[in-house]
Amino acid sequence: MITKFVKIDSKKDLSGQLSEAAEIIKNGGLVAFPTETVYGLGASGLDPDASKKIYLAKGRPSDNPLIIHVSAPEEAEKYCYVNDMFYKLANAFMPGPITVILKKKSIVPDTVTGGLNTVAVRCPSDPVARELIKLSGVPIAAPSANTSGKPSPTCAEHVLNDMDGKIDMIIDGGSCKIGLESTIVKITDENVSLLRPGGITLEMLERVCGTISVDKAVREKLADNERPLAPGMKYKHYAPKAQVYLIFDDNSTDFQNRVAEFINAKININPLTGAMCYTELCKQLNGKYIKDLGKKNDKEEHAKRLFAYLREFDETPVTEIYAVTEDESGIGLAVRNRMIKASGYNIIEV
Numbered sequence: 532m533i534t535k536f537v538k539i540d541s542k543k544d545l546s547g548q549l550s551e552a553a554e555i556i557k558n559g560g561l562v563a564f565p566t567e568t569v570y571g572l573g574a575s576g577l578d579p580d581a582s583k584k585i586y587l588a589k590g591r592p593s594d595n596p597l598i599i600h601v602s603a604p605e606e607a608e609k610y611c612y613v614n615d616m617f618y619k620l621a622n623a624f625m626p627g628p629i630t631v632i633l634k635k636k637s638i639v640p641d642t643v644t645g646g647l648n649t650v651a652v653r654c655p656s657d658p659v660a661r662e663l664i665k666l667s668g669v670p671i672a673a674p675s676a677n678t679s680g681k682p683s684p685t686c687a688e689h690v691l692n693d694m695d696g697k698i699d700m701i702i703d704g705g706s707c708k709i710g711l712e713s714t715i716v717k718i719t720d721e722n723v724s725l726l727r728p729g730g731i732t733l734e735m736l737e738r739v740c741g742t743i744s745v746d747k748a749v750r751e752k753l754a755d756n757e758r759p760l761a762p763g764m765k766y767k768h769y770a771p772k773a774q775v776y777l778i779f780d781d782n783s784t785d786f787q788n789r790v791a792e793f794i795n796a797k798i799n800i801n802p803l804t805g806a807m808c809y810t811e812l813c814k815q816l817n818g819k820y821i822k823d824l825g826k827k828n829d830k831e832e833h834a835k836r837l838f839a840y841l842r843e844f845d846e847t848p849v850t851e852i853y854a855v856t857e858d859e860s861g862i863g864l865a866v867r868n869r870m871i872k873a874s875g876y877n878i879i880e881v
């Protein structure tokens with residue numbers, strides 16, 4: 532299959548530029564498209580055969596359900612049983628980087644939900660994504676547009692690397708604003724639990740919904756007999772070929788000097804040692820493979836750059852990588868969660 536690559540000019544009318552993509556979706560094909568979080572791999576969310584193609588192109592296990600994307604929060608009512616809590620969240624955060632899980636209606640095919648009786652619904656804020664959903668006239672089922680196991684794509688080139696020849700079209704809308712996948716919450720009655728942290732932070736959710744329970748899989752490795760609430764959280768994810776060792780910044784006064792000394796010693800022994808940390812610490816490192824995540828405490832920037840760096844490391848000969856993550860406040864919880872997975876839970880103390 533030849534994959535068409537379409538670059539969007541955001542200053543021009545979007546509907547003309549997206550009409551062919553919408554036709555592909557309507558006819559059961561696959562289109563990768565930008566959202567504010569990461570790129571999605573979209574197909575009609577009401578067409579079981581189209582959603583099967585998504586699993587095939589990604590090499591994704593069929594028990595890992597897809598998110599369906601709608602152009603307005605009210606649209607969710609067609610696909611799941613909404614309640615007051617849904618509208619509380621919708622009024623506060625939609626359109627935006629949040630996905631809500633509710634009991635599904637029968638119109639949603641089982642192939643989309645991996646056989647679960649719930650469905651994940653998200654209304655993205657990215658104008659290209661919203662216009663594409665509107666023009667397609669169906670909800671768009673879309674996981675992140677990466678090969679299963681790789682980091683989610685944050686620009687169209689990442690998608691091209693993974694999906695060229697496997698899907699009908701890639702829409703290039705530039706780099707994603709947030710760079711990490713959406714926050715996922717599950718609503719059961721009026722209770723809200725956090726399944727995957729993202730751009731809508733735990734603090735933001737608590738301000739609107741009160742107490743939130745955080746699924747254990749967000750912070751910890753589950754035992755073999757434990758199941759996360761979001762099936763996808765159990766899969767190995769994001770890890771580059773080289774082993775990542777993760778260091779938590781404890782905010783102590785000598786942290787930066789201590790860690791710089793530690794990583795430099797590693798680089799001295801093995802010049803194929805990589806590092807990924809904030810600017811101030813990077814400046815103290817002597818290695819060749821240093822990735823600067825952005826200024827200390829600019830966690831939004833860290834979120835934006837992380838996945839690209841994990842991919843770039845695989846194009847270098849590094850054999851081990853030392854990564855530093857800051858505290859859990861704000862989007863820090865999401866950054867930390869993705870880094871923990873990239874390290875395969877290899878957290879070290881210095």
Ligand code: TXA
Pocket residue numbers: 566568569570571572595596597598630632644647649650651653673674675676711712713714715760761762763764
């Ligand atoms: O930002 C995002 O959410 C991106 C963009 C494209 O919207 N999409 C995304 O999709 O990250 P994906 O498939 O890579 O991750 C969806 C996660 C998986 O961990 C999956 O197991 C979980 O959502 N999920 C989907 N439906 C679910 C359900 N009914 N119950 C529990 N978890 C569900």
Ligand code: MG
Pocket residue numbers: 674675683
């Ligand atoms: Mg994914």
